[in-house]
Amino acid sequence: MTFEARPDIPDRLTSRRADLLKSWQSLLLVVLVAVFAINSFASPYFLNVWNLSDATFNFTEKAIIALAMTLLIISGEIDLSVASIIALASTIMGFAAQVGVGTPGLVLVGLTVGLACGTFNGLLVTRLGLASIVVTIGSMSLFRGIAYIILGDGVYKGYPADFAWFGQGYVWWVFSFELVLLLLLAAVFAILLHRTSFGRTIFAIGNNPVGARFSGVRVERVKFLLFLGTGLMSGVAAILLTSRLGSTRPSIAFGWELEVVTMVVLGGVSILGGSGSIIGVVIAAVIIGLVTFGFGLLNVPGIVMSIFIGALLIAVIALPILYRRLRWRMGR
Amino acid sequence: MRLLPKSREAILLTAIVALIVAIAVRFPAFAAPANLASALNDTAILIILALGQMTVILTRCIDLSVASNLALTGMIVAMLNTAYPGMPIPALMVVAVAIGAVLGSANGVLVWKLDIPPIVVTLGTLTIFRGLIFVLSDGQWINAHEMSVAFKALPRLQMLGLPLLTWVAIAIVAGFSVLVSLTPLGRAFFAVGGNPTAAVYAGIDVGRTRFYAYCLSGAVAGLSGYLWVSRYAIAYVDIAAGFELEVVAACVIGGISIAGGIGSVAGAVLGALFLGVVKNALPVIDVSPFWQLAISGAVIIVAVISNARAERKKGRVILKQAAVS
Numbered sequence: 001m002t003f004e005a006r007p008d009i010p011d012r013l014t015s016r017r018a019d020l021l022k023s024w025q026s027l028l029l030v031v032l033v034a035v036f037a038i039n040s041f042a043s044p045y046f047l048n049v050w051n052l053s054d055a056t057f058n059f060t061e062k063a064i065i066a067l068a069m070t071l072l073i074i075s076g077e078i079d080l081s082v083a084s085i086i087a088l089a090s091t092i093m094g095f096a097a098q099v100g101v102g103t104p105g106l107v108l109v110g111l112t113v114g115l116a117c118g119t120f121n122g123l124l125v126t127r128l129g130l131a132s133i134v135v136t137i138g139s140m141s142l143f144r145g146i147a148y149i150i151l152g153d154g155v156y157k158g159y160p161a162d163f164a165w166f167g168q169g170y171v172w173w174v175f176s177f178e179l180v181l182l183l184l185l186a187a188v189f190a191i192l193l194h195r196t197s198f199g200r201t202i203f204a205i206g207n208n209p210v211g212a213r214f215s216g217v218r219v220e221r222v223k224f225l226l227f228l229g230t231g232l233m234s235g236v237a238a239i240l241l242t243s244r245l246g247s248t249r250p251s252i253a254f255g256w257e258l259e260v261v262t263m264v265v266l267g268g269v270s271i272l273g274g275s276g277s278i279i280g281v282v283i284a285a286v287i288i289g290l291v292t293f294g295f296g297l298l299n300v301p302g303i304v305m306s307i308f309i310g311a312l313l314i315a316v317i318a319l320p321i322l323y324r325r326l327r328w329r330m331g332r
Numbered sequence: 333m334r335l336l337p338k339s340r341e342a343i344l345l346t347a348i349v350a351l352i353v354a355i356a357v358r359f360p361a362f363a364a365p366a367n368l369a370s371a372l373n374d375t376a377i378l379i380i381l382a383l384g385q386m387t388v389i390l391t392r393c394i395d396l397s398v399a400s401n402l403a404l405t406g407m408i409v410a411m412l413n414t415a416y417p418g419m420p421i422p423a424l425m426v427v428a429v430a431i432g433a434v435l436g437s438a439n440g441v442l443v444w445k446l447d448i449p450p451i452v453v454t455l456g457t458l459t460i461f462r463g464l465i466f467v468l469s470d471g472q473w474i475n476a477h478e479m480s481v482a483f484k485a486l487p488r489l490q491m492l493g494l495p496l497l498t499w500v501a502i503a504i505v506a507g508f509s510v511l512v513s514l515t516p517l518g519r520a521f522f523a524v525g526g527n528p529t530a531a532v533y534a535g536i537d538v539g540r541t542r543f544y545a546y547c548l549s550g551a552v553a554g555l556s557g558y559l560w561v562s563r564y565a566i567a568y569v570d571i572a573a574g575f576e577l578e579v580v581a582a583c584v585i586g587g588i589s590i591a592g593g594i595g596s597v598a599g600a601v602l603g604a605l606f607l608g609v610v611k612n613a614l615p616v617i618d619v620s621p622f623w624q625l626a627i628s629g630a631v632i633i634v635a636v637i638s639n640a641r642a643e644r645k646k647g648r649v650i651l652k653q654a655a656v657s
Binding site for chain 2: 078128129131133135139141142143144145148149152250265304309313317321
């Protein structure tokens, strides 16, 4: 039986949540415009196409992982090992570059390591039925730990010259390869999630895994594929980041898992699974990137921004709950 | 029902003893009482934090903010000490516990009153607390010479052959054993995690119990903040960064189920000791300390797999089906 996705059928039976999701996206857009306006008032350097183009590097790599993470979180699982996958992939790519592997080989290595890590997580979660949060806390230590074993306190440099294009190159005018790739992948993920039967099964699994299984969805297989997805996208991010930095240390991308999860949650995806949209996550990624960039222009230290990100993460989940309660109270 | 957790602790104890014996065969000095005592002292803070984390995990929650809480409280206490060197150390410890409990209660309120998933709350407070240290200290370090002599001396005080730090850990282990097995609150932790719906019918306030678990976890994190800063005689933004994972690892290795309701004080302590022995053994057998992260990751995964096996045997699924029909 084919199951066609129709936009007029809400993701959840309670239409109020679907309404909230819609209003959430419009709210995000308002916030985005506000951030843009405040930034352009606060700093004279903000409204410059090249500066804005630079600003996109703040979020492109993380947003690419956030796309795959969105699908995984909607299905009710989570992957906290993504940043460590970047570290491991980048380290092995550095090792490969050291022994003389060329640019196409390095890309292949990065993607393969990402897929292998995703397979590892996916098998543990789906075959052994383990909780993804503990499994990926474990593999988070394991993957980065392997990077430390290989590299210690050393550093890999000396990537081939043409390898730098992925992280530093421009496709056309101010549009960097990273930004174009993000937009392309966002379109692919949006179609996959919102316009295919595979996407519908992800929502079904997130809302009710038992019900989905009784409806003939191969829950384990879908979840396994989604773990492959976060692994692969982490591999892609590893290629972009390594190419942009031009060097690898085992501490690379430390703490990124938090920022990726923040993007996804800020984008209106329910952390409990079952609802969310790609466009919301993309807007959220742009907001976080522009805020970070704006703070940077105003010389606010990075760790102070992390207070903001942490507070944002909590506020974003707390506000809809408070709003719903308020409405419920007013309705009585 | 009680047989399985017990056998699990026996397995862990055997593993720890086997590890020590295996290393002692080649490096006899490793098993010398003095060396084992210092390994225990090195693990004291991990044991304390693991016990706090255990109560949170028992209620089906998780507290990832403990290391940031530790660092923030440690920084505040160190700043207090530099500003008022005359302040008695026991008073400072009370302040540390109080600050830690307040920080923990912030997690607790968000989980209790707003129903925000624990992982999100504590990931958020993890970064917020860490950022606050920077705001408070302006990124400055507080070095050994700025701290008072008494401040640094307390954890090193020898009593009956063991440093006070170890005694504090032993006292807290004793306290948690009593709390968990003999008080209504301790039993409520298990009830809430084992079956929240049944706990409500038994007259237990699930949210409030979780709140208390977070306060407890925060309080011991605050105390550990003082112990950490005074023991290593330094306070800066990044102390104990990432330590929360080691704490969760100790609990998981100790057989505390992340799904809640299953675990024991002995398990948490043995889990922490296992990590402590591994950490202390690596330099002895001449393995680079860079291996430690990967080893603890691998051990977490192995422990999670064996936990899942143990829980499955218990027949949770049957209970669930009975509840549905």
